[in-house]
């Protein structure tokens with residue numbers, strides 16, 4: 001089993017991805033760390049705890065940063081994910097509380113406990129990961145890899161013509177994380193826009209898994225409505241799932257080796273640019289086997305209650 005820590009701002013597509021991770025027999029989810037982004041960090045923590053209770057996951061949950069390293073925080077994305085982050089569909093209040101350690105402290109502790117074994121999977125702004133690096137620079141050599149949902153390398157952004165939301169929410173943190181020594185695979189809009197959960201797909205999920213799948217189907221309606229009004233298609237992109245699925249099934253992905261620069265100011269703030277003439281241990285995904293991914297999602301997540 002692959003040991004993973006997911007840093008997340010749940011979020012509807014975060015919820016879609018987290019339920020898959022929690023159900024996956026090949027993934028050992030050691031912790032969820034929470035970050036501002038789609039919702040406030042306090043709400044992200046509550047939502048992470050609720051999802052653990054929904055699926056029966058015993059992963060530790062630790063709260064992270066409530067604002068970016070340097071820029072002024074952007075408003076939360078309630079027009080995409082609803083006021084509660086779950087499309088205004090409520091889950092019961094969590095019985096469990098968050099860990100007393102901060103997200104960065106917990107990341108450092110777990111990575112040091114399992115040298116070379118832990119994959120970090122940030123699916124929100126990269127502030128906690130940058131904080132963990134500042135706290136303990138050795139984790140850049142101790143973590144197995146970093147698998148990020150973020151960026152738009154060869155395609156347009158989703159919050160500006162240049163930037164994807166997770167990078168735009170904290171470009172300075174993204175720069176630190178992408179400049180560190182560890183291996184990185186970036187799953188940007190280049191690949192995440194290739195996968196669509198249709199309403200029929202979500203209905204099938206709900207039939208297979210009335211409780212978890214039913215919740216995901218109902219929560220996703222708000223997200224589908226957003227896509228319908230913004231992009232004119234009937235369905236939604238499960239962005240964060242692309243990073244989680246890669247941890248279990250890298251063979252389904254096509255990647256390109258490249259280092260990256262991140263624009264930290266001006267009109268193009270949040271832009272991720274490939275520096276292809278500098279080969280190294282960084283790459284970005286350009287394609288995925290969509291049919292295998294969708295089939296696997298139904299098999300794994302549809303197996304939850």
Ligand code: BDR
Pocket residue numbers: 011012013014038077080123124149158164165166239240
């Ligand atoms: C990313 O931004 C958030 O709204 C989503 O959860 C995803 O992590 C997509 O740009």
Ligand code: CA
Pocket residue numbers: 008009010011013014038123124240
């Ligand atoms: Ca997210």
